[in-house]
Amino acid sequence: MIRPHDSIIVQSLGRFLIPVTQMFGLYVLFFGQYGPGGGFVGGVILGTSMIFSVLAFGHDASRSQLAKKVLHGDGVGMLIYAGVGGLCMIGGGEFLNFADFEIPGLETASRRSLGIVLTQLGVAVDVAVTAVSIVFSLSAEEIIEDSLNG
Amino acid sequence: MNEHLPAVLFLLPLFAAIAMPVVCLKHREWSRPISLTVLSAMVVVSVLNLNSVIRYGEVRYAFSGWAPPLGIEWVADGLASVVLVALSVLGLLALVFAGPTAPRDLGGRVVHFYVLILLLIAALTGIAFAGDLFNLFVFLEVAAIASYGLVGVAGGKALFAAFRYLLLGTLGASLYLLGVSYFYAASGTLNMADMAEQLPHLLTSKAVVGGLLFMFIGLGIKMALVPFHVWLPDAYTHAPESISPILAALVTKVALLGWIRIIYWVLGAKVIIYDIPVLLLVGVLGTLAAVIGAVLALMARNIKTMFAYGGISHIGIILIGVTQGNKTGFAGGVFYLLNDAVMQGALFFLAGALVFQYGVRTVQDLGQIGKRVPWLTGALIVIALGMVGLPPTGGFFGKWYIILGALEAHNYVAVAAVLLSTLLTLAYFVKLFEAMFRQRPPRSDILQSELPLSCKLSLGVTTASIVMLGLFSDPIVQWILNQALPPTL
Numbered sequence: 001m002i003r004p005h006d007s008i009i010v011q012s013l014g015r016f017l018i019p020v021t022q023m024f025g026l027y028v029l030f031f032g033q034y035g036p037g038g039g040f041v042g043g044v045i046l047g048t049s050m051i052f053s054v055l056a057f058g059h060d061a062s063r064s065q066l067a068k069k070v071l072h073g074d075g076v077g078m079l080i081y082a083g084v085g086g087l088c089m090i091g092g093g094e095f096l097n098f099a100d101f102e103i104p105g106l107e108t109a110s111r112r113s114l115g116i117v118l119t120q121l122g123v124a125v126d127v128a129v130t131a132v133s134i135v136f137s138l139s140a141e142e143i144i145e146d147s148l149n150g
Numbered sequence: 151m152n153e154h155l156p157a158v159l160f161l162l163p164l165f166a167a168i169a170m171p172v173v174c175l176k177h178r179e180w181s182r183p184i185s186l187t188v189l190s191a192m193v194v195v196s197v198l199n200l201n202s203v204i205r206y207g208e209v210r211y212a213f214s215g216w217a218p219p220l221g222i223e224w225v226a227d228g229l230a231s232v233v234l235v236a237l238s239v240l241g242l243l244a245l246v247f248a249g250p251t252a253p254r255d256l257g258g259r260v261v262h263f264y265v266l267i268l269l270l271i272a273a274l275t276g277i278a279f280a281g282d283l284f285n286l287f288v289f290l291e292v293a294a295i296a297s298y299g300l301v302g303v304a305g306g307k308a309l310f311a312a313f314r315y316l317l318l319g320t321l322g323a324s325l326y327l328l329g330v331s332y333f334y335a336a337s338g339t340l341n342m343a344d345m346a347e348q349l350p351h352l353l354t355s356k357a358v359v360g361g362l363l364f365m366f367i368g369l370g371i372k373m374a375l376v377p378f379h380v381w382l383p384d385a386y387t388h389a390p391e392s393i394s395p396i397l398a399a400l401v402t403k404v405a406l407l408g409w410i411r412i413i414y415w416v417l418g419a420k421v422i423i424y425d426i427p428v429l430l431l432v433g434v435l436g437t438l439a440a441v442i443g444a445v446l447a448l449m450a451r452n453i454k455t456m457f458a459y460g461g462i463s464h465i466g467i468i469l470i471g472v473t474q475g476n477k478t479g480f481a482g483g484v485f486y487l488l489n490d491a492v493m494q495g496a497l498f499f500l501a502g503a504l505v506f507q508y509g510v511r512t513v514q515d516l517g518q519i520g521k522r523v524p525w526l527t528g529a530l531i532v533i534a535l536g537m538v539g540l541p542p543t544g545g546f547f548g549k550w551y552i553i554l555g556a557l558e559a560h561n562y563v564a565v566a567a568v569l570l571s572t573l574l575t576l577a578y579f580v581k582l583f584e585a586m587f588r589q590r591p592p593r594s595d596i597l598q599s600e601l602p603l604s605c606k607l608s609l610g611v612t613t614a615s616i617v618m619l620g621l622f623s624d625p626i627v628q629w630i631l632n633q634a635l636p637p638t639l
Contacts, residue, residue: 075172082165095157097215 002139004058014056021049029124033113039120043127050132074133077125084118155199156211156226159234160275162188162195167268174261181264182249188268189242196238200231204633210281219341223281228634229484230278233407236488237278240399240495240612241271247499247608248392251506253304263303267396270296274404282340283330283416286408290326290372294319297401301389311384318371318381326368332361342416349416353423362428365412372405375469376439379462383450386458391502394454395608398461399495403487406465410472410484414636419475429473436469437567444574448581451512453504456578457497460537463571464490470564471552477639479555481630486548488626489536489619493545496533496612500526503605516585525601527586529613534579536616539572544619551627 005011022045029042085095093100098115099108106114166188174181203209208227212218226234245267256263269292276289298319302312334340336357337348352358367378374382382402386394413419413428421428443463450456468490471483503526504510510519519526536543549568556564619626 072171072175075169078165078168079172082161082169085161089154089157094211094215095154095161095213099215 002054002058005056010056014052018049018053018056021045021052025049025124029120030117032120033116039123040127042120043124044131046124047128047131050128051135054132054135073129074126077122077127077129080122080125081119084115084122088115152198152202152206153209153211155195155202156209156224156279157213159192159195159199159238160224160272160279162192163268163272163275167265167272170265170268171261178261181261185245185264185268186242189238189245189271192238192271193235193242196231196234199226200235203228203231204629218281219339219344222285223341223343224279225281225342226279228630229407229410229636232484232488232630232634233278233404234275236491237271237274237400237404240491241267241396243495243499243608243611244392244396244399246604247395247502249604250602251390251392251502251605253390253392256303259303263300266296266299266303267393270300270396270401274400277404277408280408281342283333283342283345283412284340286411287323287327287330290405290408291323293401293404294323294372297385297397300393300397301385303393304388304390306388308388308390311381311388315381315385318378322368322371322378324368325364325371329361329363329365329368332357332364336361342411346416346418350418353421359423362417362423366409366432369405369409369412370435373402373409373465374462375435375465376442376462377435379439379443382462383446383455383458386461386498387452387454391506395495395498395502398458398498399491402461402465403468403491403494406468406487414472414480414638418638419636420638427475429475433470433473433561433564436466436473437564439463439466440470440567440571441466441574444571444578448574448578450578451514453511453513453516453582454498454501456513456582457494457501460497460575460578461490461494463575464494464537467549467552467568467571470568471548471555474552474555474559474561474564475639476555476558477631477635478551478558480635480639481627482548482551482553482555484630484634485544485619485623485627486552489544489548489616492612492615492619493533493536496529496609496616497537499605499609499612500529500533503601503609507601507605513581513585516582517588519586523601525606525609529609530582530586532613532616534583536620538576538579542620543616544623545616547620547623547627 025042025045028037028045029039032038032042084101087102088097088100089095091100091102096115096119098112101111101115103111103114166184170181170184173184203226208225210218211224211226213222213224216222248267252260252263273289273293273296277286277293280286280289298312298316301315302309330340333345336352336355337345339345339348349358371378371381386398389397413432417428419429440463443459443461443466447456447459447463450459464486468483468487471479471486474480504516504519508519510516532543536545539545539549541547549572553565553568556562556568
């Protein structure tokens with residue numbers, strides 16, 4: 001269990017900073033198509049914001065379903081990634097060749113754009129979840145044990 | 151469709167592994183059926199892939215459609231495809247075996263146990279198929295991290311062995327990565343085929359020489375070549391019974407396959423650096439490993455330790471085969487690699503069944519079993535024939551071609567080393583049989599406990615394949631000579 005931080009400065013700053021960090025993370029994630037950024041960096045920033053919220057406001061595992069579910073989230077990210085790759089293969093191209101991303105009614109350019117965004121989204125979910133789960137496993141072993149046994 | 155098979159073969163276990171915690175969130179018991187299904191699918195796909203490679207030649211698969219050398223390439227040639235068939239079949243058998251013998255106190259971690267097994271198999275597939283040096287490193291690391299977790303899963307002494315494995319394995323991976331970066335600095339590419347074109351002009355570069363040395367030491371640690379083998383016996387002895395077969399059969403062999411790739415496909419067989427033929431250097435180490443491993447096996451008291459040292463000595467024999475620099479030796483080495491994977495699997499299935507079912511760990515205790523368990527006695531006899539190398543087992547034909555290759559290269563020291571290691575192998579199996587058949591009152595509980603069906607299945611199939619590989623050795627070796635040889639040989 002991680003207790004809330006007892007400093008009002010940390011908590012007030014957290015209220016302000018966490019949404020900003022998350023916005024910035026999403027911006028980096030989606031900006032990755034056009035410039036520097038992308039799934040990994042965006043995922044790290046999103047993960048950082050979640051770690052901050054856990055450290056500032058505490059996290060009682062017995063009450064929070066999120067703590068139990070979040071540790072399994074990397075499977076969700078991977079399924080998005082594999083789904084995009086698989087649809088590309090069904091379309092006749094190589095794995096992750098977005099030109100053959102099999103979504104009917106889309107131009108090739110839109111397919112490439114949509115494909116890269118979805119893949120990066122999958123990567124971001126994985127990275128963010130991994131960052132959070134590292135913090136959980138370092139700080140409170142019983143959360144993991146609970147989530148595995150319950 | 152055929153050209154997608156190598157990618158599918160790798161993606162199946164990878165995605166199954168990472169998606170498993172979500173899929174099995176509510177139903178922990180699904181993890182085993184899912185893993186078994188994935189591995190069975192891998193067996194089918196790997197056979198289809200081998201078939202397509204035999205018929206239409208090698209497949210080069212560029213992920214995302216980015217053409218190499220910029221993109222990431224999968225090379226499914228004859229060698230990789232045939233190793234992949236062995237890998238998926240042995241992986242499936244090891245998974246069948248792992249069910250009832252898995253550590254009993256796993257609890258909620260049982261999902262993670264299967265996740266790690268699938269990750270290990272995905273990573274080994276990646277090592278076999280990787281077309282560039284950096285991805286080889288990535289998959290070496292994934293395989294190693296999965297193995298550390300699997301070795302330590304039971305806790306206790308295994309944790310200590312796993313930690314030592316972790317330290318040495320990380321050292322090996324770092325050295326390999328350092329070597330790759332030197333090669334990259336010298337040649338400006340990571341793709342194996344591209345680098346093979348660049349390297350002949352760069353052989354006097356100190357970066358290439360240093361990089362080669364680092365890469366060789368790094369991979370030597372991974373494949374437990376003799377001066378770097380200290381992590382292996384402890385890790386295999388203390389690993390859970392369900393895990394040591396998969397580690398012994400596959401991990402070191404696939405690292406050796408990576409080395410064969412680099413030395414033949416990247417450097418070229420006849421490469422001479424500063425007047426030193428690289429093949430000869432590796433061959434000397436192989437000769438040492440073949441003898442020293444067998445001597446250490448003879449001295450071991452624990453059965454699993456003995457088999458682990460036997461595996462180290464066989465890595466040496468394979469290296470002797472592939473470093474003779476002629477086709478016969480290479481084909482013999484590759485054939486022996488397949489055989490050794492099967493034999494090591496069978497040996498550790500046997501040792502695992504002994505520990506799991508009867509609590510027999512040391513050679514001394516083997517007398518308690520006696521002749522009461524025909525499955526184990528029969529399997530041990532067949533495996534011993536294979537390990538020593540008597541016809542009609544595959545071990546005989548592998549050693550035969552290796553010796554023929556060494557004679558062709560006039561390398562009589564290597565011939566002597568193979569023969570000496572054969573004699574020592576005979577000696578440690580005699581020690582086992584002597585303990586087994588010595589007349590002593592067997593324990594009374596031996597008669598009541600019957601082996602689980604899955605143990606019989608995995609032990610039976612691997613033992614039968616030792617003989618089958620021998621019976622079909624001629625077509626297999628001919629096929630290796632025709633389709634799996636490196637272009638530079």
